Amino acid sequence: MSGNGFIECRNLRKSFGAKAVLQGVNLTVQRGETMVILGGSGSGKTVLLKHMNGLVGPESGEVFLDGLEISRMEEDALTEVRKKVAMVFQGCALFDSMTIGENIAYPLDEHTLLSPEVIRDRVREALALVGLEGCADLYPAEMSGGMKKRAALARALVLRPEALLYDEPTTGLDPLMTHRINRLIRDLQKKLTVTSVVVTHDLQSAFVIADRVAFLQKGQIRFVGTREEFQTSKDLAVHEFISDA
């Protein structure tokens, strides 16, 4: 049985070869909150995030999503789970053989019986949410990094998920675009009341968007709390991370 969280990770362990990436991670994300997972490079943030929609399975431990254990599910059964939990990838992962409109329409084509007109409207609506009106016919190669991030976000939103997982949403962007993306994440969270989990090593972004912060170091959660608690934490590792950032 799970507790009260929308996403719950319990004692997660994961290794790749001899390298232990997650070493007993426990983390609960409440429904509707924005949880930011901070940590240095190679600390296991992305691997932890990918456990939350079953892209990666644990060696031991469990992941619960809305009370349902997903860590032992077959790929086919995970389809329904993944409609609820969308993900925005670090490199955007847009399908480069498709236009942005086709990218966004793809999950609707696959999972719904909506008419082409309704799908077109949903695509337009998703593009408007991220400020990319009129870009449906562009190919990913014709867009800037910031536009791609927003297009990837539009694709993630189009199935109206209950939770959004962001993997390094501001990496590689200039400060202005970083600010726009952070504001967009914040606005979407308020507007759509989705549960959000954001993995980043960017402290400034974390303080803008987080309701709560988790700090991951060497495959273990060292700290979970509000941004204020994080900033005033006496934990040596947290203190060091803040000082170095």
Place this chain on the structure above:
Amino acid sequence: MRAISEKWSLRGFYPLERVSDYLGGLGLLSYGVARCLRKRWEGGLILEQMERIGVRSLSIVLLTALFTGMVLALQMGNYLTRFGAKPYAGRILALSMLREMGPVLTALMIGGRVGAGITAEIGSMKVTEQIDAMRSLGINPIQKLVLPRLLALLIMLPLLTVLADLVGILGGLVITTFELDIPADFYLNSIIQFIRFQDLFSGLGKTFFFAFFIAIIACYNGLEVSGGADGVGRATTQTVVTTSITILVSDFFLTKLFLQL
């Protein structure tokens, strides 16, 4: 598969461990494809792949077959004349093309051209996280990427082989007519009278196995790519090498099998 290699004490003996992992991966992918067969087939994707795999490979396959037929005719003409067996050139050439040269050379060409292309395409998708993106959208990459390519290869490789057989025999006709002075009608009649259905069946039967090996190896290598552009390059090379070796080795066993049928 890791468990199997541990059970048979392959751990620590790196080459065997790698081979067992690789074969296990191919087996798991084949099982995944078999499971997808029960789901909705994507006709549009299969047709698209048939065009990319079959139609676009036509020129390279036919050119290879034409010159193979011509070279075989030249060699046979040269040696059979010494034994006074020149009239048999057509029959031997047709038999070689139908049973061996047509299927094997077509498969090697397709394994090189198409197999490498499949690995590069899927591998690029893997390193740019597009495969993970598909999965995260609840879309099965095996159903969308592997199954259409496998079915397209299973349809197109036998068809290409039939065309290669015909063009190879026609290439032989040109040489036997103009170089060996064998009349064209004699050449063709001797082939029609001598060749049996089993000869064609034996060659075409192999192509289904070759198509399966090319598709599964190429897709698996693509799906297992890691390490960026360098990894894609390595996987592509591995596909060409592995498919070529698999085609040549399996050809021996398939030939033994079909000879007994």
